[in-house]
Structure formats: C-alpha cells, structure tokens
Amino acid sequence: QSVLTQPPSVSAAPGQTVTISCSGSSSNIGNNYVSWYQQLPGTAPKLLIYANNQRPSGIPDRFSGSKSGTSATLGITGLQTGDEADYYCGTWDSSLSAGVFGGGTKLTVL
C-alpha cells in the first residue's frame, strides 16, 4: 500500500485531455515539493514535473502539474499514442523521513 494514492489506470482518446491525481497527507504532499515521472515501457523513469508545477527543459507544455493542499495533479493535453506510459508522483514524507512514490498510473491512449 503506497503512502501516495494514484488511480491504477486512466484512458482517453488521442487529442483529448487527461488528469492523474495523487493524494497524500500533510506530512508529505501538504508540506513538500511534488514531482512527476513518466516511465515508457522498458525504459527508466524520466522527470516530467518538478517543484509541483515546473517543467524541465525539453518537456512539452502539454504536460502540467498542480498542487492543492494534500493533493497533486498531473495534466496532459493533446494526448498522443506516444504518451502511453506509467506515471508516478513522488515527494518526501517528513514523518517517515523517507521518499515516497505513488503506486503509479497506467495511461492508455485509445
């Protein structure tokens, strides 16, 4: 059971918009930075969003992040088949003094 809760799967058609939620608590999301990672099949994870809502250079602006209270959200607009991947949120948990990831969300672009 992950400390951060994500939906196991989401799906949408090409061109559509999807959001992936990440729910935590005041000891993790509520008081720490959230980052998001994309893992394409058979590859290492890649940073998509850092500091809650910042995109690294090279990440398209179709990807966005937000945080409100003890929850964070990853948004993807203009879905492409190449976006099919597993997506993970991550942060620090101050009570555990440990890093934590969500269980991951599998995105299917129908």
Next chain:
Amino acid sequence: EVQLLESGGGLVQPGGSLRLSCAASGFTFSSSAMTWVRQAPGKGLEWVASIIDSGGSTYYANSVKGRFTISRDNSKNTLFLQMNSLRVEDTAIYYCAKGGIGLAQGVDPWGQGTLVTVSS
C-alpha cells in the same frame, strides 16, 4: 550531458551481499544529492535511499534500513549501495538518480538500472 551508469547487479542467494556502483559524469557530482530507487518486476517505483552532497547525511526506506548502506566517493564521482542480508523481496531493477525526491528539482536524470535477483 549528464550520465549515470550503474553496475554490480546480478544473481545472489538469500542472505548474501552485493555492492552496486553508479558512475556519474557531466555534472558536479560533489554538489549533488543522489538517490537509489528500485522497481520489482511488474511493480511500481520504490524509493530506497538518498545521500546529501557531502555524504554527511543518509536516509533509508524502512524496508532496507539496517541492511543497506548508501555512500559516495566524490573524488571518483561514484555512488554506492552496499546491500547485505538480501531477501527474495529485494529482487528488482535498481536505479541510480541525481537529486533527491523531496528537493525542489526532483530526481533527474536516472540511470538505465541494474538488475538484482535474489534467489536460491
């Protein structure tokens, strides 16, 4: 270009030990926190351990505390993970990554990973 290259994975019996290495290049290694993350077959990401830039502070997941030790050699731009008393459930791909999961910049980039299999 930032590069992280893990090595040292392999097959080990339960109760055995293994030492993973991560050779870093393309950035000032001695100024960066570093992290190990693992992924069991078909499962999600699990944070394992992190170390600050100087090596003066380390942090561990409860699942590995007391068995694993993260360390670094800033003179050789290398990160290590000493794994003792290995269990079947430690079987996973182990990724080395630059940064810290709780830091503003997140964890980026990640190495290609090295597979550790614990089995009799």
